Amino acid sequence: MSKVNQELLLERAEHAFLKGDYAKALRSYGLILKDYPTLDEAKIGVYLSDLGEESEDEAQALFDYYQLIKTEQEDAVEIIDGIIENLDTSKEQIQKLLLDPIKEQVEYGDGIGYSDFLKLVESRGSFKKTFEDIMFSTKVVITNKDEFIDFVTQLSNEGFDEMALGYLDASSHLFGNDQEVLALYHVVSGR
Secondary structure (H helix, E strand, O other), X not given: OOHHHHHHHHHHHHHHHHHOOHHXXXXXXXXXXXXXXXXXXXXXXXXXXXXXXXXXXXXXXXXXXXXXXXXXXXXXXXXXXXXXXXXXXHHHHXXXXXXXXXXXXXXXXXXXXXXXXXXXXXXXXXHHHHHHHHOOOOEEEOOOHHHHHHHHHHHHHOOOHHHXXXXXXXXXXXXXXXXXXXXXXXXXXXO
């Protein structure tokens, strides 16, 4: 293969990448690496094409950054490799956090899941007494809208109206214009 062909192949691979056809770009860069296994342009292209299939914005941004620094920095490949490695590590850590059950996270923190809190309420027979016992030492971890509605309603029913309003004000934006959540204002202020 002549140098012109190598440049032509790189140009085609980059064109596919820029169009967002990451599978085609990955194949093209892979073919280039078959004949030129040490070609940095193709190595970076493979990494970024693979990344593009997961996260187009990140891949395009890194590609643009690489194009910018490759003529100015001798270690441009190492810089991009480092960024990609950090992205991979960060994604793995985030996935691990998301995949671990909330309960496991709570066990190591100073909180209790709402379902566990409700079990305590049931065993003690009083929401108010249970909440008063833990309110200064333990957080109640609420993981969904139904738990939030139940918790705020229970707070209001037991006379913790100011606290219920505080939770509503601090969290209602998370639910947008959800009518069930907005109706809690009437429940709490109607007492």
